[in-house]
């Protein structure tokens with residue numbers, strides 16, 4: 422996972438939030454520039470859903486964190 426700010430490849434996860442069984446968000450911080458950013462992991466079964474549905478789930482998830 423590369424930092425979106427400096428491109429550094431060493432980041433640390435300092436918070437993990439599970440939305441439901443298929444979406445996990447992680448808060449990360451870059452070791453080099455200390456930029457904080459979020460990543461979202463979609464787990465397996467989500468792939469059978471439409472892109473529109475996934476987008477809606479991610480949007481509602483972001484609103485909740």
Ligand SMILES: [Zn+2]
Nearest residue numbers: 424427451454
């Ligand atoms: Zn960085």
